[in-house]
């Protein structure tokens with residue numbers, strides 16, 4: 119735990135309620151040793167956080183992010199790496215073009231690289247996170263922008279064989295509407311993999327009764343086809359994750 123996180127842990131949390139009365143969603147069953155890191159993460163996920171506040175929270179946190187969300191405490195990058203490796207045979211991986219959305223400090227790229235993927239671009243709105251990512255020397259192109267607001271004009275339609283998101287879904291993070299853009303930039307026959315905390319489907323208002331119905335609607339419209347939806351234990355803070363895997367059928371804007 120970093121000094122910054124430790125200071126936050128001493129603020130006092132009881133039954134999911136911080137001093138001052140604001141509820142901290144999801145903290146109830148988090149182990150004491152993880153509570154500082156949970157609070158550090160929560161600074162970027164506070165209920166009602168704006169996009170701008172979220173971007174700044176990540177830039178402020180960037181140099182401590184990998185320590186606070188170390189493997190074991192947060193396993194999204196490994197889960198995402200395995201999901202792509204399950205789909206693409208080892209002898210094809212070096213030519214698979216991937217967009218890592220919400221790339222953060224580049225942990226997903228690191229896991230993909232270990233599994234034999236080499237052509238990886240990053241999309242990430244937080245300059246502080248991108249700076250750490252750049253130091254890894256894994257990614258090719260880097261797009262400093264969010265997904266889900268304006269179309270990312272720098273990325274033409276049908277650009278990627280795979281798009282992956284780990285940890286990019288959450289309060290004030292990637293909006294439901296971003297799914298359209300995901301489909302636009304992936305080639306027909308390519309895949310979209312989204313790894314996220316399962317409980318966000320039940321309390322992040324942007325997603326409750328909206329994210330999965332929207333995904334289903336796009337499937338009904340033959341924009342994409344669900345390949346799998348599975349629950350993974352120990353995604354982060356000993357909580358379950360959910361992995362969505364879709365094959366793109368029809369790229370918008372092509």
Ligand SMILES: C[S@@+](CC[C@H](N)C(=O)[O-])C[C@H]1O[C@@H](n2cnc3c(N)ncnc32)[C@H](O)[C@@H]1O
Pocket residue numbers: 172173176194195219220221222223224225226241242243244247263264265266283284285286287290291292293
């Ligand atoms: C928990 S971090 C995950 C980073 C990395 N994928 C990982 O697994 O370590 C969430 C990241 O999502 C990014 N993010 C939030 N909203 C986004 C959006 N609309 N488009 C793209 N990235 C976004 C944040 O800036 C942050 O870097």
